[in-house]
Amino acid sequence: MSSRTKHGIKRASIILGTVVVYLLIWAGLTFLIAALGIRHFWGKISVSQMLTNLVSVQTDGGGGALVWMGIGFVGVLPIVLTIGIALFRRYLRRRRARRDTESRPRRSPWIGRSVSAVMVLALTIGGTSSFATTVGMGDYIRSASSPYDMADYYKDPKVTGDSHKNNIVTIYLESGEQTLADDQLFEKNAFESLQQATPESEGWQSVDSLQQYNGGGWTMAGLTSTQCGVPLKGSSSVLSSAGSSDSDGQGANYLGGLNCVGDVLGKHGYKNAFLGGANGSFAGKDKFLGGHGYTEEKDLSTWRNMGEPEKNFRSDWGLSDQRLMEHAKEEIDQLHAESEKTGQPFNLSMLTLDTHEPVHVYDYCNVDTKSDVTSVYACSMQQVAGYVDYMKEKGYLDDTAVVIMGDHLKHMSAGDAFHEELDNNPNRSIFNRVWVPGDKNSAPLRPRVDQLNMFPTLLEAAGLELENHEAGLGVSAFSPTVPEGSAQSLSPDAYSGLLDSLSSKFYARAWSGTKPED
Incomplete structure (x- = not known):
């Protein structure tokens, strides 16, 4: 395998990994914000309640401002925050690159990457679990194995x-x-x-x-x-x-x-x-x-x-x-x-x-x-x-x-x-x-x-x-x-x-x- 091919594979892996990381950040933020919003306006709900109401919300006479708030906070805000995090990380990389040209000793990049990975996982797991608890996902899964019909x-x-x-x-x-x-x-x-x-x-x-x-x-x-x-x-x-x-x-x-x-x-x-x-x-x-x-x-x-x-x-x-x-x-x-x-x-x-x-x-x-x-x-x-x-x-x-x-x-x-x-x-x-x-x-x-x-x-x-x-x-x-x-x-x-x-x-x-x- 040529060095160019290896370099291409490596670059593609980096891009794919970056995309996955930001998708996880977006998903974690979306689930977390959705859970907080549901808790504030409706309290703990059920999967059935979510399904039967989510599919037919109305901006006029069906929740009004709450619908627009949902679109803004759950649909738009996580995207904006994810883009903001991406831009901030890019700024930090450029700043770090400028410092690396100086004669200071370079710190191991694995420390920063490990901390970032832990934070991303914590956000993803925390957001997902908060949402699952808010909509009673555990109860919904357990209901599938109920002996009653x-x-x-x-x-x-x-x-x-x-x-x-x-x-x-x-x-x-x-x-x-x-x-x-x-x-x-x-x-x-x-x-x-x-x-x-x-x-x-x-x-x-x-x-x-x-x-x-x-x-x-x-x-x-x-x-x-x-x-x-x-x-x-x-x-x-x-x-x-x-x-x-x-x-x-x-x-x-x-x-x-x-x-x-x-x-x-x-x-x-x-x-x-x-x-x-x-x-x-x-x-x-x-x-x-x-x-x-x-x-x-x-x-x-x-x-x-x-x-x-x-x-x-x-x-x-x-x-x-x-x-x-x-x-x-x-x-x-x-x-x-x-x-x-x-x-x-x-x-x-x-x-x-x-x-x-x-x-x-x-x-x-x-x-x-x-x-x-x-x-x-x-x-x-x-x-x-x-x-x-x-x-x-x-x-x-x-x-x-x-x-x-x-x-x-x-x-x-x-x-x-x-x-x-x-x-x-x-x-x-x-x-x-x-x-x-x-x-x-x-x-x-x-x-x-x-x-x-x-x-x-x-x-x-x-x-x-x-x-x-x-x-x-x-x-x-x-x-x-x-x-x-x-x-x-x-x-x-x-x-x-x-x-x-x-x-x-x-x-x-x-x-x-x-x-x-x-």
Whole structure:
């Protein structure tokens, strides 16, 4: 081999080694900054949460400034820092070269190279491990070897009767945690107005200590768990489904292999509608709704096209709860009138957003607490309470069931409020209220159920009769007991293991788009 060839190989090796080093630096910085950002804004999350939200983020009405911050800090900053490190090292080499021309004794280059190598490895390993811990990668890997499989416990809802159908309204409260009603922990009871609008003396009920399901904790997990009865998990299917560019959401495959609330009610003659203040495409919400029987969805683009003044929007998420509830009054007027005329019942669902941190204080909210968050919660609940009062005044509660519940517990990321009150609180639960016309509201609801049980509860509130009160992994809260052999009959440890399980074959079918009867 000629000396020129050897020199070329040596030079190529040096260039390749340099490229690898800077790729490792870039990767370490990217993972580290991403981990710090996630911890600050969302706390510790799961792989499923990352997948189902990352693929469909929106700069308008889907996080707004947070999206741009993510692009800047995670996408651009690591590149800038890596280039800066490269330029600094080049400066040091040139400076060292100039000194080498002097008569000073030369130090061994291996010392500097060893220190640099250790620093690069430390950055790469530290950044990667921080990110893996933040997104629960270890839990995700362990779930693949779980002995449990959700397919063994999942029950496709079987309706045995629908002769007593009710209209149904479901209101999801953003971060609606029951704990914030404790005026001993907080400056005031943030849910007081809504509690007064839904008194037990009039027949309203609650699931005592409604639990967030193990592994949940974000909006789409709250929606899918209560409407489909399973934890929200996925793999590459999520990327193709939630991230689909199909604009209207019709026929989209978001857990398309499962029968959910909209599917079941749709088959029994219901018209399904959804109202939300945020961008419907954020996290694939429009794909989920459009693929599960919802034929009408109104979101941020709808309200803008209707000419809502810009003052009624928050730049990061969307329309205020006050205006959303006003539109919801118009919506239920129309749906109820159509129902009386045609005999077709309706299912109206909606999702608030004022209480999504960082909270936005609208003009209609009087801040009378040291923490703006407490006042904003109270103001949001006042809007929902006003909507409940409106349904009462119009007589809609005579034939319309109402379920009000938080979509998840309040987030406890580094940038959120109430760490002192909630971090180590053992009694955290989700706020909920249930109204069912007729005599069914006299039966107490089973306490301490989790969100998965709300799937069959919603169907039964709508007046459908379910075989064994089961649907998905849940058993209706209207049933005082759970069937032997159901997921809900498992011991707490076994049930936790089931929810943690990857259940890859089950979710492959769930995301396949082929429903059980197809």
